[in-house]
Amino acid sequence: MSMQASIEVHGVHKQFGDKVVLKNITLTVPRAQIFGLLGPSGSGKTTLVRMISGIDATTSGHVCVLGQTMPQLAMFSQIGYMAQSDALYAELTAQENLSFFATLYGLSGAKAKQRISDVMELVDLSAHLKKQVSNYSGGMKRRLSLAISLLHEPRILILDEPTVGIDPLLRKSIWTELMNLSRSGTTILLTTHVMDEADKCDQLGLIREGSLIAVGTPDELKQATSTSTIEEAFLVYGGARA
Numbered sequence: 001m002s003m004q005a006s007i008e009v010h011g012v013h014k015q016f017g018d019k020v021v022l023k024n025i026t027l028t029v030p031r032a033q034i035f036g037l038l039g040p041s042g043s044g045k046t047t048l049v050r051m052i053s054g055i056d057a058t059t060s061g062h063v064c065v066l067g068q069t070m071p072q073l074a075m076f077s078q079i080g081y082m083a084q085s086d087a088l089y090a091e092l093t094a095q096e097n098l099s100f101f102a103t104l105y106g107l108s109g110a111k112a113k114q115r116i117s118d119v120m121e122l123v124d125l126s127a128h129l130k131k132q133v134s135n136y137s138g139g140m141k142r143r144l145s146l147a148i149s150l151l152h153e154p155r156i157l158i159l160d161e162p163t164v165g166i167d168p169l170l171r172k173s174i175w176t177e178l179m180n181l182s183r184s185g186t187t188i189l190l191t192t193h194v195m196d197e198a199d200k201c202d203q204l205g206l207i208r209e210g211s212l213i214a215v216g217t218p219d220e221l222k223q224a225t226s227t228s229t230i231e232e233a234f235l236v237y238g239g240a241r242a
C-alpha cells in the first residue's frame with residue numbers, strides 16, 4: 001500500500017442475501033483528499049461508506065484504512081462517521097448528546113468542553129446547545145450529527161450526504177471548513193447528490209448499479225466526456241449518450 005493512501009478499497013463485493021449491491025469496487029483515497037461518491041439513489045454509496053467506516057463487513061474483497069484492515073474496533077477513534085439518518089438521542093439536549101459521544105471517544109473535562117464549543121460554533125448551533133434535540137429541525141439535526149463526527153478530530157471523516165437539509169449559506173461555510181480540515185491533513189470521503197458540491201471534491205467516484213463507472217478529478221471527468229458539467233459527465237459514463 002502506498003504510504004500516502006488513507007483509504008484503500010480493493011475488489012470489494014457486497015451482497016445482502018441474493019441481492020448483489022456492490023460489484024468489484026477498487027479505489028484509493030490519498031491522505032488529505034476530499035473524495036466524493038456520486039450516484040443515483042440505491043446505487044450502493046451508503047453500503048460502501050459503511051464498509052469503509054467498519055460498520056459492515058464486505059462479502060469479499062478488502063478495505064484498508066490508515067493501513068489497517070477493516071472492520072477493526074481500534075479504528076473507531078480515527079474515524080468520524082456521519083450517517084444518513086441522524087443517530088441522536090432526541091430526548092437529550094445537544095450538549096448531553098455531545099457529552100455522551102465525547103465520553104465514548106475518551107474526551108473529558110476541559111478538553112471535551114472546548115471541543116464541544118468548537119464544533120457547535122462550526123455548525124452554527126452554539127445558541128442551541130441546551131435545547132432538547134426533539135425540538136431541533138431536520139437541518140439542525142444534520143448539523144449536530146456533523147458536529148459529533150468532528151468531535152474527536154478524526155484523521156478520516158466519512159460523511160453520508162452531510163449537507164441534506166442545510167441552507168446554502170451554511171452549506172458554504174461547512175464546505176469552507178471541510179476544505180480547512182483537508183488542508184490540515186484530514187482525509188474526507190463523502191456522498192452527495194449536489195453537483196456543485198461534487199465540483200469541490202479533489203476526486204470523484206461515479207457509482208451506478210453497484211459498479212464504479214469512473215474515477216477522476218471533476219475536470220478530468222468533464223474533459224474525458226467532453227462535457228461542461230459533472231451531471232452531463234455522469235450521464236455519458238452511465239451510457240445515456242456515447
Ligand SMILES: Nc1ncnc2c1ncn2[C@@H]1O[C@H](COP(=O)(O)OP(=O)(O)OP(=O)(O)O)[C@@H](O)[C@H]1O
Nearest residue numbers: 016019021039040041042043044045046047048084
Ligand atoms: N441491509 C440491507 N439488506 C438488504 N438490502 C440492502 C441493505 N442495505 C442496503 N440494501 C440495498 O442495497 C442497495 C444500495 O443501497 P444504498 O443505501 O447503499 O444506496 P445509496 O446509493 O446510498 O442510495 P441513497 O442515495 O438513496 O442513499 C439498495 O437497493 C438497498 O435496498
